[in-house]
Structures are given as structure tokens and as C-alpha cells.
Amino acid sequence: MNAGIITVGTEIIIGSILNTNIKYLSEKLSEIGVHVDYHVSVRDNAQALTNQIENLLSKVDILFLCGGLGPTDDDITKQVLANYLDRKLILDDEQYNKLINRFKKNKSTMTKNNVRQAYVIESSTILDNDNGTAPGELVEYKDKKIFLLPGPPREFEPMVDKYTMKYLINDRSIIIKSVNIAGLGESKVEDRLRKLNLEDSEVSLNTFARYYDTEVKIIAEGEDRTKLISKVDEVVKRLHESFGKNLYSEDNISLAKMLLNKLIRNNLTISFAESVTGGLLTSRLTSEAGASKSIKNSIITYSNEAKSKLLGVKPETLNKYGAVSKETAYEMAYGLSKLNMSDISVSVTGEAGPIKSEKDIGTVFVCYYFNENNYETKEYFLNGDRNTIQSRTVDTILLHLIFKIGGQYGTRK
Incomplete structure (x- = not known):
């Protein structure tokens, strides 16, 4: 079966809200073997919506209309x-x-x-809305199924889970698995994948590039679910053999969660001294459950005065090399380590912009300090606006720590 999804609402078209319903519904449909061929967003315009309904009904087995079921004049989906x-x-x-x-x-x-x-289309199946006032509906039309679902995610997602899936499950199975590969770039990952020759009539592989890694999505589809699971397991095994430590995660586990898992597994604790990221690094980790087992301390030393008073960075270091330097990053981490609160001390200082002060915007220095004989100071240059540079700095640090803890540095048996 194939499906099309139409999301209705001018607020989506003009970018006032993020269309998370598309992602949620597409993933759920893929899990049960329904291919999503079309995503369409339409303004609150009756003729435009009619045109899209007519267009997609000629191409798909299942059509989803999401949003536009409310009480106001611009909620036109049901009437159209x-x-x-x-x-x-x-x-x-x-x-x-x-x-x-x-x-x-x-x-x-x-x-x-x-x-x-409370008005519904005649001969439709009503889908009760347990979290709002607008019910959903399933309309049978010729050999098609048409679902009407409310737009707000807190109503939409439970309705998808509770009602719509049961009307679509068939005998065909689909297995989806992701692995995450860092440090190579999408083109190199893609080239190696094709040389491994892992695809067949039931298994396909697709790559999706992100800033810090490449996601490889394995999709297996067929009649025998047990056979598909075995095939996917074999593909994952081959990928581990081929990519080694570069394959650092499976199923898109967040970098923060992955790092915390490694810290806990190795019985390691960590502390941070943040300047350019202003607490974002620590916040990313503490948003994950279980962070208290590993995170011992975090200090935001945004000013030179704070760097000196709280971490003992020497004034002459700041005067000679500047706040954005490998020397300052090292002394920040060293000072943090002297608090004797954790096994690992990480410091970060840099230029996020938009106005340049000492170094080029995007210049970042990080010191990863385990002990006086085991530390590393890294310089990075990251592109983007202020928020992007800060976010990419956090991603870069988390990924580097994942590799260090999982590799030759700082690992405890």
C-alpha cells in the first residue's frame, strides 16, 4: 500500500509552526509496511485543498488529511x-x-x-479524540481509505497510535534499523556501502548526512518477518566489521545519551568549564535521564575575571594569548581538575560572534583533561551563526568524548 499525507493550515505554510505530524505519521506508517509517497502542505483554501485531494487520490491507496477540523471558519478540511x-x-x-x-x-x-x-461525513467511521474536541474520521471511498486527523500534535499522535494503525496492518512486514557513522563524511560512507553489496530484493540502504555523522537507514520489506530480522542483523554485523569504531551508535541515540551511557559503563565522572557555550554543553547532558550519575560539576566562566578567580587561569596567560586560545583552554581544564570532583575535566572557549573580539568567528578551543599525563587540547573552526556555532561546538565535544572514552583514552575495565 502507498499513502499520501496532506497537512492543512496557513500557519504551516508561512512557517509559524513546525510540521512534526509529517515525521510522526511517516515513521508509524513505515513500521507497518505502508509506503509514504507524497507529503503536501496546503493553505486554508478550499480550492487548493480540493485540487490536492483530487490529485493524490488518483495516485495513492490511503490519504491522510491532517488539521483543519476545528471550530473556526478557516477549519475547512471536513467540509471540503x-x-x-x-x-x-x-x-x-x-x-x-x-x-x-x-x-x-x-x-x-x-x-x-x-x-x-460534532458534524461528521455521512457513512464515515468516527475516531474518538480523547485529548481534544474534534473527532477524527475514516472515510471509505471506492477502493481508498481517507483519514481525517486533528492538527495539534497532542491530539494527533495519540489518535494515530490508538485508532489509525489497526485499520492498515496487513500481512507484509517492514523492518527499519539505523546505524550512525562519524568521521568519514557521507560520500565515503556511501562509497563503502555500495562496495559491500549488502542490498537485495528485500533489503535497501539509504544514507542521510548530518553535521556530525551519517545515518545509514536499513529498510527490509517482505512477507517473512523472522527472515527480515535475520537479514537486518547480518547487515548491521557487516557494517560494524567494515566501519569499526566509526560506527558509534545505533538507532539514532542522541550524542548526549550515548556519552552518558559510555561514562556510566566505564564508571567515569565528568565536569565542564564553559565559556563560549554558556552552559549549553551541560544542559544537553542534563536533559537526559541518569545524568546525575556522571556529571559532577559545571562552571560557566564567561568573563576573564571568572576564568581567573574560579579556575585559576593566569592573568599573564590571558594577556599574552587571549581568552580564546589553547593555553587558556588548558588552564581552564587544569583548574577545574584541581577541584577533584570528577575523572574528566573539559573546558571550552571560543568566538561565536556576531562581533569578532580576539579570533576569527567560529574558532573554538577545547581541552579534554584526564590527568597531568593524559590530556588533549583541540582547535576547531566551525561555520554558522552564533547559535549554530554554539550547537556545533557541543556536538563536536560530545562526539570526541564518545570516541575518547570508547577508545584508547580514559577507559576503565
């Missing part, structure tokens, strides 16, 4: 589809009573336009 199918909208007594009871429970007044949400 009913007109296209030449079906009536009828008041559903059960949905109407649910609507009244919901407003009573919330002690609020139901305005007249809210009643629109």
Missing part, C-alpha cells in the same frame, strides 16, 4: 472533503453530547461555532 465526495455532513449525537460534557467539565461556555466539530 464532503463536497468532493458529494456526501453530507450530519450531526452526530454522541459527539455532540461529548462536546457539551467536555465544556461543562471544564466549566467553560461552548460557543455556537464549536458545534461544527
Whole structure:
């Protein structure tokens, strides 16, 4: 089966909101073997929506209409589809009573336009909305299935999980697995993949480049699920053999979570002294559950005065080499290590812009300090605006630590 997804809403088209529903629904459909061939976003315009409905219904087995089910005049999805199918909208007594009871429970007044949400397309299957006022619907049309789903993610996602999947599961299986490869670049990863000759009629591989790594997505599709699982496992094994330590993660585990897992596994603790990142590095890690097992301390030393008073960076170092230098990065990490709170001390200082002060914008120095005989100071040059440079700095540090802890440096048995 193949599917098309239409998301309805001017707010999506003009970029006021991020369309997360596309990603969520596409992933869920892929898991059950439904191929998503089309993503379309449409303004709150009846003719434009009608044109897209007509276009996609000629190409797909399943059509999803997401959004535009609310009570206001610009919520046109249900009416447009009913007109296209030449079906009536009828008041559903059960949905109407649910609507009244919901407003009573919330002690609020139901305005007249809210009643629109209790109208459904005749002969449709109603999908109850447990988290909002607009029900979803499944409409059978010729040999097609058309789903109407509410737009807000907190309503959309539970409805996808609870109702829509059960109407689409068939005998065909699909297995999707991701592995993450860093340090090579997408072109080199792609070239090596093709030479491994891992694909066949049931297994395909696709690459997706990100700033810090390349995701290899393995997609296996067929009738025998047990056979597909075995094939995917064999592909993953071959990838590990070919890429070695560059294959650092599976299934898109975040860099922060991956690092924390390695720290915990090796019984290591870590502390940070941040200047250019202003706490973003620590925040990325503490957003993950279990961070308290490994993170001992974090100091934001944004000013030279803080670097000297809190970390003992020498004034002559700052005067001679500047705050953005490998010398300052080293003394920051060394001073942090003297607090004796963790096994690893990491410092970062740099230029995020937009106004240059000492070095070129994008220049970053990081010191990874394990002990006086085991430390490394790295210089990076990162492109982008201020926020991008800060974010990429964090990604770079996390990935480097993953490799260091997993490799020859700082590993405890």
C-alpha cells in the first residue's frame, strides 16, 4: 500500500509552526509496511485543498488529511472533503453530547461555532479524540481509505497510535534499523556501502548526512518477518566489521545519551568549564535521564575575571594569548581538575560572534583533561551563526568524548 499525507493550515505554510505530524505519521506508517509517497502542505483554501485531494487520490491507496477540523471558519478540511465526495455532513449525537460534557467539565461556555466539530461525513467511521474536541474520521471511498486527523500534535499522535494503525496492518512486514557513522563524511560512507553489496530484493540502504555523522537507514520489506530480522542483523554485523569504531551508535541515540551511557559503563565522572557555550554543553547532558550519575560539576566562566578567580587561569596567560586560545583552554581544564570532583575535566572557549573580539568567528578551543599525563587540547573552526556555532561546538565535544572514552583514552575495565 502507498499513502499520501496532506497537512492543512496557513500557519504551516508561512512557517509559524513546525510540521512534526509529517515525521510522526511517516515513521508509524513505515513500521507497518505502508509506503509514504507524497507529503503536501496546503493553505486554508478550499480550492487548493480540493485540487490536492483530487490529485493524490488518483495516485495513492490511503490519504491522510491532517488539521483543519476545528471550530473556526478557516477549519475547512471536513467540509471540503464532503463536497468532493458529494456526501453530507450530519450531526452526530454522541459527539455532540461529548462536546457539551467536555465544556461543562471544564466549566467553560461552548460557543455556537464549536458545534461544527460534532458534524461528521455521512457513512464515515468516527475516531474518538480523547485529548481534544474534534473527532477524527475514516472515510471509505471506492477502493481508498481517507483519514481525517486533528492538527495539534497532542491530539494527533495519540489518535494515530490508538485508532489509525489497526485499520492498515496487513500481512507484509517492514523492518527499519539505523546505524550512525562519524568521521568519514557521507560520500565515503556511501562509497563503502555500495562496495559491500549488502542490498537485495528485500533489503535497501539509504544514507542521510548530518553535521556530525551519517545515518545509514536499513529498510527490509517482505512477507517473512523472522527472515527480515535475520537479514537486518547480518547487515548491521557487516557494517560494524567494515566501519569499526566509526560506527558509534545505533538507532539514532542522541550524542548526549550515548556519552552518558559510555561514562556510566566505564564508571567515569565528568565536569565542564564553559565559556563560549554558556552552559549549553551541560544542559544537553542534563536533559537526559541518569545524568546525575556522571556529571559532577559545571562552571560557566564567561568573563576573564571568572576564568581567573574560579579556575585559576593566569592573568599573564590571558594577556599574552587571549581568552580564546589553547593555553587558556588548558588552564581552564587544569583548574577545574584541581577541584577533584570528577575523572574528566573539559573546558571550552571560543568566538561565536556576531562581533569578532580576539579570533576569527567560529574558532573554538577545547581541552579534554584526564590527568597531568593524559590530556588533549583541540582547535576547531566551525561555520554558522552564533547559535549554530554554539550547537556545533557541543556536538563536536560530545562526539570526541564518545570516541575518547570508547577508545584508547580514559577507559576503565
